[in-house]
Amino acid sequence: MKKIFLSVMCCLILLPTYGQHSIKGKIIDSENAVMPMVNVAFLNQSDSTLVTGAVSDSCGIYSTSLDGGSYIIRYSYLGYETLYKSILVNADITLPIARMELSQTELEGVEITAYRKPFKLNRDGITADVPNTILAKQTTLNDLLCKIPGIQQRGDAIEVIGKGTPTYYINGREVTDQTELNNLAIDQIQSVRLMTNPDVRYHSEQRAVIEIKTKRLGEGLAFNVSGNLLQGNHFSQNYRMNGSYNYKNWDFFFSYNYDRGKKDSDLDIYQQTQSDTIWNLTNLSQKQIFNESHAYTGGVSYHFSPESEVGLKYEGKYSEGNTSSNETLSMIPDKGVSTFIKNLSDVSDKSVSNHFNLYYINDWKNGWKMNVFGDYLHKTDRSRGNIREWESDDAETSMDYHRKADWDLFAAKFSLSYETEKAGTFSLGYDFSHTSGTDYIEYIRALNNGRTRNTELKNSLYLSYDYTWNNLSLGAGLRYEHIRSDLRETNDSKSQNQTYHNFLPSVSLSYNTESLQQSLTYSIHTERPPFGVMNDNAVYTDRFTYQKGNLYLKQALTHDLNYMLFYKFLFFRIIPVRTIRW
Template identity: 25%
Template sequence: MKRALIITAMCLAVIAAKAQNATGRIVNESLKPIAYVNVVLLSADSTYINGVTTADDGTFSISYDQDSCLLKVSCVGYETRFLAVKEERMGDIVICHDKKKGWGDIFPPPPSHILKEVVVEAARPAMKMTPGGMSYDVQKSLLSQAGTALDVLSELPRVNVTSSGAVYVFGKGSPLIYINGRQLKSDTELRQLTSKDIKSVEVITAPGARYSAGVGSVINITTIKRLEDFMSFFVPVRGSYFKELVEVGGVSATYRKKGFELNLYPYYNNDFSAEKTDFTSVLNMTDYKQKTVQHGEFSCRTQSFLPSASLSYDFSKDHSVGMSVSLNKTLKYDASMNSNYNVFRNDVLQGEVSQKTAYDYDRNNQNADIYYVGQIGKWHLDLDGTYFHSKVEQGQHIAEESSTLEERTVNTSSSQSSRMWAWKAAATRGLWKGELSFGAEQSRSHVNAESHNPEGYIDDSENKMKGNNIAGFLTYGLNLGNWMAGAGIRYEHVKSDFYSFGVRDKEVSREYNDFFPNAYVGWSKGDWAIQMAYSKKTKRPSYSQLRSYQQYDNRFLHYFPLLPPSPHPLLLREWQPRPAAGYQP
């Protein structure tokens, strides 16, 4: 009964909010509208909320439901602007080519002498339509001078990069990111890859059958293939300030000779985050209503070491092999939260609790990849394998003081060890006026997790999860003059077994066998392009939803994994048919 009550409290958390729309128009110094400008909505602590791109006439409309928000306006060749959302109609917003020149956030008429200056239009990246997305030529634009791959991505339409390096595609969440066909397991390579080494970037918002049915977006980065011998050093460093200094940096060293290439990249991250939280939870009992109103302030300083190394060899222009290894080790974690909460029964105050919480966290990840890329006859082959291991230990130390309610000391601890093996093989060749591609992949995962609370306020847990996913795909795409069209089919077998204290739980364990079709058709001529696409997608429960970490928020609200005795709606898959359409003026 205790567990059921906690779930009820989570589901009945009340957040009062009123949705609003901020509208405006983005213009340059000459008051001309700018299309494809990223307009990102941020919370007061700079957390990403939502994002849109401007239309051909420079206009935008973005919804928000918080009292204090910021707009981040960015576009390649222009300065990035941050504006407070003070009203729904924001009018014209000027962004300037010269970052040293600006005359305010919301547009007032610029001085006449400024309009007399000669403004050199920056070269924006050439765009072209691709199946399910758009491709951007980096080398023929200012993006080649952006800095790192993260800087390039931050300037692309519909893409947002946070200060910590997390990448999001508007309306699609976190994308899968590939560099020359290899999927990235961390953002380390994005920090060390320089913009001058990037040939093009493709942003796919309607992924086809080649990708997992749960993938909402994909970013493909293609680099310039350098055949000459060379040695290089690159020192990427980023810094920002939000209450405290945040800095990340490392040294990228690359050596290439006669087809052999070695890269070393020791990387350090010193991050800080802080936020204020306010939430209300309501428990509707049989004969009374209990409400908890809580306010808290959280701060966290994290230091991590993330070294990586890669080795590759080109046997010829048609055959290459390579491998890479990377680590992610927590060096320091200092986090705390001070909060107060009031407890009401039938809207009558029962007492006030002062709470102080200290957090423990330690992560140790290892990742290894091996790949082969080659051309045999008319067939292009991609083969790769991955091994990943992670161990995370975390906990809380809580002291609750109250003059009217019971005082408590609460300690929680949890550990989770995860292993994953995966392989993927794909073959592609030209056929008639198009391209045929097929392939298969498999991943196996094993997770052991446990959580404890010695005071007995939260039940202990001991879980084991096993997963085995197998998939195959077939796609064909045609190019007929100004028209392009294609279709694909993907099959996925997904099996996950969940064990609690050594006993398999049938209610939580799942097995699926599904087909996922997709199709697209597009037309382009000159500067105009239009595309329509359809794909069948699914959203399945992830292992993160079943993790054993149990978080104590207050004595009436605990965050814990979705365990038996009864299935939870979040444990059921969700079908997501995704029609899409877009145009390029």
């Protein structure tokens, strides 16, 4: 009798469930993009009372269960017109797609904020919208960047997978110092775009670019002070101060960053060299590195309109540091005499840089856009070192040296584009840069001194065309570079003159649907050695190791092919195919 009673009770409890039907549906906006977080209410048709509700997920899908009958569905989302539909439920139903339209009502004093998709893939790369997404909740820029597919953090540095360290741009202006990125607040960022295969509009040496667009703050005074204290093996500290004053069309801004820290670095090297004699090298190294820096920026801009502005910005930095190392080195041959060396070195360095940037940006709203940038950069580096060595017989040798480098850069960039209604977008641009500098090293009582003078003049011109038709986007461009490089080692009368004429094409193709986004790009880039290694100077490490530049290094051409795919939350990218011609 007890079992019969329990069975009857279970049937009574489950009976309403068996009488309900599954209701599913999907919601999109006027641009066919899925809409998450939309409120879906199911109302009784007779008296409009609420029966049940649901919320659309990140794919715009919602679902619930209802008894048979007639209902009214109400779709509501802030900033969109409320949508009503009537349905009759007598079986499991997959409802037609609901399309919601932006609200046309303007409310004075009310700011409407709508949810935005965080990532979008197009032929230029991956664009991430920051406001009203999970990216806006990050605390640092590195945390934000690491949420973008294809970017990872290695140590303290950001790296694009397969491309190495990226070049940063803020509002179209190239970033020359990492401190400017450290001072950038998350709530100031409008969007971030990652380009893993930059087209002809960018310098040919740049194989990965991160573009950051910022928002203009409202009128008034803004001031922010923050700091970090870290206690590990050593105590480190960082303080940042940012301020701005916006009045009508004028923006004034400044920032100051102080950083001080110390860290240990241990490196053990075991190496075997085989020739007529087999050499076994063991090098045990311990270093302690101290750094202190002051970075400061300031500037002013004037807005002719929301799409047009002119501005001047100054960036300065002073840093100094010290590196103390303790090395033990053994060189053991399979025959002959072994050598054991103890090496103590102490190197101090100072660096000062000053950077002025003048820019003008204009969007005429009739299809024409123009950007003009001018830069002057001066940098000075100084270092002094002392090296002491003890060999197997306890004989001590000591060496002092000092090194200095002075560099000047003048650069200008002009770009103009015209977007037509049906024929696509045409763009052209011109880049100019002149770099000159001297790298000097002097040893006391040892080695030959070196003084290398480097001068480079670069003129670049590019043309590009972009066209979008429905879900398909095409892009093609050609960049021409003329580079003249002169290097001269004054002490030894060595010289090297190089002239390059580079024609660098790029092609891009993307096809995007509601759930699938694809991009294919091909471009040719140049790889050129930095000025710091294009010299004839010899840097002494120990009696077996010298680090020396190469005056005769030349450029290489790199062919890059990239394929990227977004499917819902799945990201896939083919590692670039590279062919280098020396």
